[in-house]
Amino acid sequence: MGALSVRDVCKQFGTSKVIHNVSFEVPDGSFTVFVGPSGCGKSTLLRMICGLESVTSGEVVIDGAEVNDVAAARRGLAMVFQSYALYPHMTVYQNMAFGLENIATPKAEIARRVAEAARMLRLEPYLSRKPTALSGGQRQRVAIGRAIVREPKIFLFDEPLSNLDAELRVDMRAELAALHRRLQSTMVYVTHDQVEAMTLADQIVVLRAGRVEQVGRPLDLYNAPANRFVAGFIGSPRMNFLDGEFAEARDGCAVVSLPGFGLVATDRRADGLAPGARLTLGIRPEHAAIDPVGVVKGGITLVEQLGGLSTVRIDAFDLTVQIAGQTSLRLGETAHIGLPRENLHVFDAAGLALARKDAA
Amino acid sequence: MANLLTARRARIGWDWTDWAAHIYLVLGTLIMFGPVLWLVLSSVKSESGLQAFPPTILPYEQASVEVPQRGGALKLFTVTAGAHAGETLAEVRRMGLQSQLVDPAAPDKLIRVKLEERTPVMRLHAAWENFTELFSRFAFGRIVWNSLFITVVATLITLLMNSMAAFALSKYKFAGRDPVFLLMLATLMIPPTIVLVPNYLIASQLGLTDTPWGVIWPAVATPTGVFLLRQYMLTLPDELIEAARMDNASEWRIYWRIVLPLSAPALAVLAIFSVMWRWNEFLWPMVVLTRSESFTLPLALNSFQGELTTQWHYLLAMTVLTLLPVTAIFMVLQKHIAQGIASAGVK
Numbered sequence: 061m062g063a064l065s066v067r068d069v070c071k072q073f074g075t076s077k078v079i080h081n082v083s084f085e086v087p088d089g090s091f092t093v094f095v096g097p098s099g100c101g102k103s104t105l106l107r108m109i110c111g112l113e114s115v116t117s118g119e120v121v122i123d124g125a126e127v128n129d130v131a132a133a134r135r136g137l138a139m140v141f142q143s144y145a146l147y148p149h150m151t152v153y154q155n156m157a158f159g160l161e162n163i164a165t166p167k168a169e170i171a172r173r174v175a176e177a178a179r180m181l182r183l184e185p186y187l188s189r190k191p192t193a194l195s196g197g198q199r200q201r202v203a204i205g206r207a208i209v210r211e212p213k214i215f216l217f218d219e220p221l222s223n224l225d226a227e228l229r230v231d232m233r234a235e236l237a238a239l240h241r242r243l244q245s246t247m248v249y250v251t252h253d254q255v256e257a258m259t260l261a262d263q264i265v266v267l268r269a270g271r272v273e274q275v276g277r278p279l280d281l282y283n284a285p286a287n288r289f290v291a292g293f294i295g296s297p298r299m300n301f302l303d304g305e306f307a308e309a310r311d312g313c314a315v316v317s318l319p320g321f322g323l324v325a326t327d328r329r330a331d332g333l334a335p336g337a338r339l340t341l342g343i344r345p346e347h348a349a350i351d352p353v354g355v356v357k358g359g360i361t362l363v364e365q366l367g368g369l370s371t372v373r374i375d376a377f378d379l380t381v382q383i384a385g386q387t388s389l390r391l392g393e394t395a396h397i398g399l400p401r402e403n404l405h406v407f408d409a410a411g412l413a414l415a416r417k418d419a420a
Numbered sequence: 421m422a423n424l425l426t427a428r429r430a431r432i433g434w435d436w437t438d439w440a441a442h443i444y445l446v447l448g449t450l451i452m453f454g455p456v457l458w459l460v461l462s463s464v465k466s467e468s469g470l471q472a473f474p475p476t477i478l479p480y481e482q483a484s485v486e487v488p489q490r491g492g493a494l495k496l497f498t499v500t501a502g503a504h505a506g507e508t509l510a511e512v513r514r515m516g517l518q519s520q521l522v523d524p525a526a527p528d529k530l531i532r533v534k535l536e537e538r539t540p541v542m543r544l545h546a547a548w549e550n551f552t553e554l555f556s557r558f559a560f561g562r563i564v565w566n567s568l569f570i571t572v573v574a575t576l577i578t579l580l581m582n583s584m585a586a587f588a589l590s591k592y593k594f595a596g597r598d599p600v601f602l603l604m605l606a607t608l609m610i611p612p613t614i615v616l617v618p619n620y621l622i623a624s625q626l627g628l629t630d631t632p633w634g635v636i637w638p639a640v641a642t643p644t645g646v647f648l649l650r651q652y653m654l655t656l657p658d659e660l661i662e663a664a665r666m667d668n669a670s671e672w673r674i675y676w677r678i679v680l681p682l683s684a685p686a687l688a689v690l691a692i693f694s695v696m697w698r699w700n701e702f703l704w705p706m707v708v709l710t711r712s713e714s715f716t717l718p719l720a721l722n723s724f725q726g727e728l729t730t731q732w733h734y735l736l737a738m739t740v741l742t743l744l745p746v747t748a749i750f751m752v753l754q755k756h757i758a759q760g761i762a763s764a765g766v767k
Binding site for chain 1: 659663673
């Protein structure tokens with residue numbers, strides 16, 4: 061019980077429009093992540109869903125009912141804030157019980173639910189402590205516990221891990237994933253960290269400057285980014301982009317000419333491309349390969365050996381290549397890089413990806 | 421304490437700046453604290469002790485002795501010259517330039533001594549009756565109750581009203597919020613004497629004169645308090661209030677359960693200020709309260725100062741009693757007061 065749909069939603073602060081006609085569906089029980097660079101409007105969107113910001117136009121629908129004018133508290137949602145927003149003068153128990161007291165839940169029921177949440181989040185030893193006496197990870201769990209006890213239709217998380225150190229973040233990420241499996245509730249999660257997005261999400265909504273760039277499953281976004289922005293944003297290290305132009309169509313597929321290096325064949329459809337049109341090739345570092353007959357050639361400007369992985373960068377296109385294992389290449393040598401046809405992405409002048417030939 | 425008294429600029433030797441600092445501080449302490457000390461000591465002097473010349477620092481009183489055969493308490497003198505020099509005798513009466521004295525051990529025999537040949541025997545004596553008689557001879561309990569009632573009730577209402585206004589002004593966004601706030605602050609620039617008459621007219625129209633409420637109501641909305649609390653509440657994170665809103669809390673509950681407890685430091689400061697203001701307030705109560713049974717302490721103090729005579733011993737005792745609560749509060753909470761002054765720029 062917790063399907064959410066956002067239909068054509070806009071948000072305007074004064075004269076500046078920060079959310080532009082955003083639409084997407086969050087299926088019941090799914091874990092959806094909003095991801096995007098800071099300032100892209102993802103937090104604003106979340107606050108509009110939970111009712112802390114008004115919706116300028118469009119509609120937010122929860123379980124089939126439009127909730128634009130329903131107060132935040134009555135939407136049946138629970139939010140975990142970036143700063144946790146724990147009540148500093150209350151104990152952990154009181155923090156979790158506050159929301160239930162407000163709706164006049166019987167004392168015994170409150171105690172039962174808090175005890176259950178505390179057990180689930182391993183907070184039992186801390187119930188009588190104040191938040192200031194807790195570590196960052198414990199505070200985070202209290203904030204989650206406060207959401208759990210209310211048994212909401214949808215959980216909303218606003219960058220919940222950004223205040224934790226790197227190690228704890230990995231742990232909490234796993235805990236959140238486990239929590240989602242156990243509760244089976246709908247969760248909507250905001251982050252600017254694409255690793256969190258990739259690891260947690262059933263569905264990712266990529267936002268930029270108040271617009272949805274792409275919605276899809278994590279691997280779909282990785283394998284078939286709809287545009288250059290998504291291609292660059294999802295995946296780490298980021299995708300290489302090589303600017304070239306349309307040379308010719310071969311079997312209906314575009315052949316791209318890279319200035320100074322020659323022609324590169326792709327498996328992308330060349331429909332409607334004019335000769336000389338600007339095209340950008342995209343290749344992920346893990347897909348490019350050191351290849352003695354590779355089309356791109358350049359002097360090596362960086363070699364990073366991580367043991368299991370090596371990263372090599374050449375001066376042509378600032379191309380980065382990730383090689384499994386270790387490498388004998390050295391700084392200053394010349395390397396040839398091969399661009400495997402099946403892993404190449406092609407973007408037109410507007411940044412949109414060209415479709416694969418075999419795609420319907 | 422020892423560290424404070426021997427504090428120096430460097431570890432070794434006494435620089436002239438050390439001397440200067442210590443002298444300055446000792447002088448300052450004497451100038452500030454001397455009058456208060458003298459007030460406290462004088463408040464336990466007897467009426468005659470107060471009028472003695474030269475004045476004494478400690479409360480002295482002439483010793484007396486009970487001589488039943490001579491009709492009660494007689495004052496003791498030491499004879500300084502003549503046949504009885506060195507003896508301590510009790511004075512029965514003065515006759516012209518002579519004094520008739522008796523030995524308390526043998527009260528039947530009168531001894532005549534010249535006035536200048538005897539000096540009174542003084543002993544240390546605290547005249548606590550200055551204090552006890554305040555309660556028995558005047559309706560002092562009633563006056564203390566008036567002051568207490570006005571101070572406590574006005575402070576509670578002040579805290580409630582000002583914090584509600586501050587909450588609205590700091591945490592809600594509404595059209596005209598800033599003009600309203602500025603308007604409130606602007607009233608600080610109007611001297612209270614200017615609004616005295618209009619305030620009085622309103623109070624009398626509402627039938628508040630000669631009641632404690634006439635003193636309480638006009639003073640509860642203080643721009644200073646609203647300002648102080650608002651500045652503090654601005655520092656409370658909005659996310660807390662949003663979290664409470666998500667937690668189904670009504671606006672009143674957010675105010676009562678979240679904002680008020682978290683504003684406790686600022687509320688404490690305002691409470692101290694309010695207690696000091698209301699306890700010491702003089703002009704407005706004097707205008708509103710006319711019957712002596714509704715007087716507050718400062719008014720009662722004023723009424724002891726008659727046109728012809730002033731009962732200094734009662735006046736001083738009452739002054740001490742008036743000072744005590746505020747002093748005690750200040751001593752306990754001076755850290756908060758200093759912090760409050762620093763954060764609000766008021767005094």
